[in-house]
Amino acid sequence: MTDVPDIVVSRLPVYLRALQYMVINGKSTTSSQELGEKVGISAAQIRKDLSQFGEFGKQGTGYNIPFLIDSLLQILKVEKVWDVVLVGMGELGHAILRYQGFVNRGFNIVACYDSDPLKIGTKINNYSILDVKDLVKDAKKAEIKMAMLCVPASSAQKVTDLLVEGGVLAILNYAPLSLAVPTYVRVQYIDPVIGLQRMAYYLNK
Amino acid sequence: MTDVPDIVVSRLPVYLRALQYMVINGKSTTSSQELGEKVGISAAQIRKDLSQFGEFGKQGTGYNIPFLIDSLLQILKVEKVWDVVLVGMGELGHAILRYQGFVNRGFNIVACYDSDPLKIGTKINNYSILDVKDLVKDAKKAEIKMAMLCVPASSAQKVTDLLVEGGVLAILNYAPLSLAVPTYVRVQYIDPVIGLQRMAYYLNK
DNA sequence: ATCATATTGTGTTTATTTGCACTAAAAGGG
DNA sequence: CCCTTTTAGTGCAAATAAACACAATATGAT
Incomplete structure (x- = not known):
């Protein structure tokens, strides 16, 4: 985690934006598959990217959107203004x-x-x-x-x-x-x- | 040339912009070294990128800026509007x-x-x-x-x-x-x- | 004319990034 | 309770990108 490639960091805001959009549309869970389709990035890529920072999902059910948003806000240091x-x-x-x-x-x-x-x-x-x-x-x-x-x-x-x-x-x-x-x-x-x-x-x- | 990676294409407009700026400042030749310093990309990278499309420089002297600009305009298809x-x-x-x-x-x-x-x-x-x-x-x-x-x-x-x-x-x-x-x-x-x-x-x- | 210097284009090596495929785990149905 | 389906996390392989290093060549000075 001390040395995450910038190319990974550069995708996180894109994930965040899509997740926040999902919340607005009333969704509360998603999968790497679904998120990937939204942002045009492979599901495997998304899982690999997130795994650089921890484990945020659950096998079988996917990701809790509010939790993942919160995690990304923390990672990107934008939970404050x-x-x-x-x-x-x-x-x-x-x-x-x-x-x-x-x-x-x-x-x-x-x-x-x-x-x-x-x-x-x-x-x-x-x-x-x-x-x-x-x-x-x-x-x-x-x-x-x-x-x-x-x-x-x-x-x-x-x-x-x-x-x-x-x-x-x-x-x-x-x-x-x-x-x-x-x-x-x-x-x-x-x-x-x-x-x-x-x-x-x-x-x- | 039929299959140039997009990452290479994405750098060409940056080179073009820097070269056009050089012309405004009265320069007529440059080197991959100098251009690289301007745009923050290694000289080798620039030479490799350009070599995808042809040979635009001369050993010992570098690149003629107006010619390279013209070549890039053609490559990027922006020589017309x-x-x-x-x-x-x-x-x-x-x-x-x-x-x-x-x-x-x-x-x-x-x-x-x-x-x-x-x-x-x-x-x-x-x-x-x-x-x-x-x-x-x-x-x-x-x-x-x-x-x-x-x-x-x-x-x-x-x-x-x-x-x-x-x-x-x-x-x-x-x-x-x-x-x-x-x-x-x-x-x-x-x-x-x-x-x-x-x-x-x-x-x- | 020769030598020193500068600099390209490129084959090869190294590093990085992506994709694959599998294990593990969770949920739901009958 | 067991089976099926879904899906995360990950080790490994493949693909891609970047860096290195050098031969070739051009210039200019002496």
Whole structure:
């Protein structure tokens, strides 16, 4: 358990999401077979993945969904809510700030930053846009560990360096470029175009 | 080349993005070493990946960037622009429609749809919001192969079925759930929370 | 012209990931 | 109570992916 491959970890949130969806639909138990069909992953794969962390099912009956959800929340450390900062209040930053889907899945935006003097101080959804100059100081003080990065590509690396300086250890990067960070900092990339280009490869012209 | 692993294909857009960024910064040649440092992938990996499609570099000197970009555009089939439809004109759909970064990377939103009578017919950025009831017919007629899906989770599968019926073969799914599609249809998932949860695993509470 | 340096493409090895198939256990029916 | 069915967890084999290391080749300096 001290050395679970990242590829296994990356599937857990997908299982979690499907299980939470099942609960909403009134189900209380499931099997690796059924879950696998929902998420498009083989039943054996799911059992192997879960077995990395313990035994969560019962032979013959499968998995108790609320228990498995709870276990996954613990494993992923999202049974409590993480404070996250948002940097870059353009079009996308605004949409993210207004999105209601973070809190009940473990993340709460506690502050948002921009460098544009025209934006700093204005209010959106009860959030005051703060000056990115205060980012390092604020992040250190509030011990922020996670950030979402929505600035233009041209300033993304600069802001990343600030986040790292401020003690942030996990960055969700919406800027369309690869970031350089120390090995102890994690980055997840969200670039819709990369997804589209991956799929275009398989299309016929 | 008829059977390149998807994991290789998935890295090509990352290489492409980094190379295009290099061109902007005035560079005209690079090496697998340098590119690897930029994108966080080993030089050997990059060479192996590219060798799946041909020989693009020269011993001693490395890669000519414009030539490699061109080659990757061809391989990924994004040297021309694909028509894409957008379904779901909520907060996120609006932000996507206003985003300027698709066209110069190979994708053009040609129509947007919603099911809300209050939205249908209204205009955003020169786009009229169309009735999702016309989606299947329109997609067939215009031979649309790609779609972005931004509807709520509760209607995502239903709309997906419409897209498949309309002949769409590639779906960029922003709805936070796994979709069921025929094997010949590809889906790429964009769920920021999954990225955050993956990273939370590695944080200490 | 020769040598030192840089760097690709690739055969081979190593590591990782997935799938298979079986044992063990649980539940339900007659 | 026993038999059938279901299904988890897992050791092992197969498949896949990544890393290594080296021959081949290009450049530029002396």
